[in-house]
Amino acid sequence: MGRFLARRLVLTIPVLLGVATLVFSLIHLIPGDPAQAMLGEAAPQSDVEELRRRLGLDKPLVEQYGVFLQGLVKGDLGTSLRTGEPVTDQIVERMPATFELAAAAMFVAIAFSMPLGILAAVRRGTAVDHAAMTVSLAGVSVPNFWLGPLLAIVFAVELGWLPVSGRGTWAHLVLPAISLGAALAAILARMTRATLLEELREQYVQAARARGVSRMRAILRHAFRNSLIPVVTLLGLQFGAVLTGAVITETIFAWPGIGRLLIQSIGFRDYPLVQGCILLIALTYVGVNLLTDVIYGVLDPRIRYE
């Protein structure tokens, strides 16, 4: 297990370096002079020069890259152009909100998808199965920036059951979590159905039935538990989609997380903050993928020896 873990960690290093390099180069993709673009065309030349110096854009590219990597290692992502505060502080302040939303969305997705996937598999080929799978395909197709406002119209405006935006109580979390988790629920339901159907054909399930184990127990206690391994992996891999979806969901529901911070900082052309948000989301994604790989290795020892 130690060797497997070490190998996975070593394989992650070039990816992390690549991610950092790509994020570093973003600022250099800005057409024309990045400092001028950040301050606007009307900004005086002295201000542009000052900003260029502050961002280190007057130094050779290699030196800029070195300083960027050094800062990254120390957790220093520069300062926000708009507020003058350290980028890291602003991101750390917003992180709990995004993780809270992502966790709630994943909870919603699991709570909806598992029963739906099991029902579709158990009732394979029936109208229930077709309906469940059609609903799940519809779930993937509905954009969360449409579902969110629709949910708000019904449950916040018409019925008045839930708050329309902001963060604070559990009630604030319900609509954003459902709107963000719907697509994941749809994908998970299809995966649960497919893997459960495969497991149900295995001999150990038939053996359990032959021993007198009830059908429901054979499905839930035997087949379903084994079908969870690929589902857990998919859940980990889909975490990235949840993080990207959070950018949109946070914008719709005025949820004070990193996604909203990213869109606001793009609006203000606060590029150091844009870089910081992108980097943090990407690093989180890489970290979750690594964790998923490790968990997969723990759950299925065959993976470790491949």
Add this chain to the structure above:
Amino acid sequence: MTRVGAAIVLLAVLAAIIGPVIVPFDPADQELALRLEGPTGQHWFGLDELGRDIFARVLSGARISLLVGLVVVGVSSLVGTLLGSIAGYFGGLVDECLSRVMDILLAFPGLLLAIAMVAVLGPSLTNVILALSLIGWVGYARLVRGQVLRTRELEFVQAARALGAGTPRILARHVIPTALPAVTVQATLGMGGAILAEASLSFLGLGVQPPTPSWGTMLSYGKAHLLEAPHLTIFPGLAIAILVLGFNFLGDGLRDALDPQTQSRLKT
């Protein structure tokens, strides 16, 4: 479901081509006195915040969505197939380098890199297509690389090599065609993905800019009038959902038809 998907896609293509010609309203014409008016017999989907006919704008928006989908999927699948087959066929250092580039691009979740690129390049239709294509090719390359790795060792490829066929001919005539069914399925599903991605970027204000009608931009502006005029949000969103669902139905059906392995796994 495949037929339903094909019908939806066909209808959307027809609507995009002839819709704006036969609808009596120009998507840019404003009737400010009637702004935010709900659906009527004359204006089927109602009017927006500037008194423009939403039905006409939804039809024009279909052109943008389908254009983005076609260009992004076309470029991504072409580049991805080419680079994936090169990586898979040649292996070694070429494969290592291309695979590492793919790993890095895949380390960015979903739309994030597109958001970042459009943020620095500036919001426009061209930059959206550029950003989505630059990210999109990786999925196709991964898929084709895997297929080519299996195919290159098969006897018919070795026979072609033994008969003196050159590498480009082997790739074009023998190796790449075996990956095409999988690429077709991915491209069909990718159309839905690209349409959703463009709409997402436009919704965030990073895509198609007003006054060009785009479904995402329409939804973004509809958000401000959610309480008094929900039709601004309902119809463009419905259009996105139905078209994406159409491509997903079609892609799912094609996968069942072209990839028996997946078919047996999903249908069991």
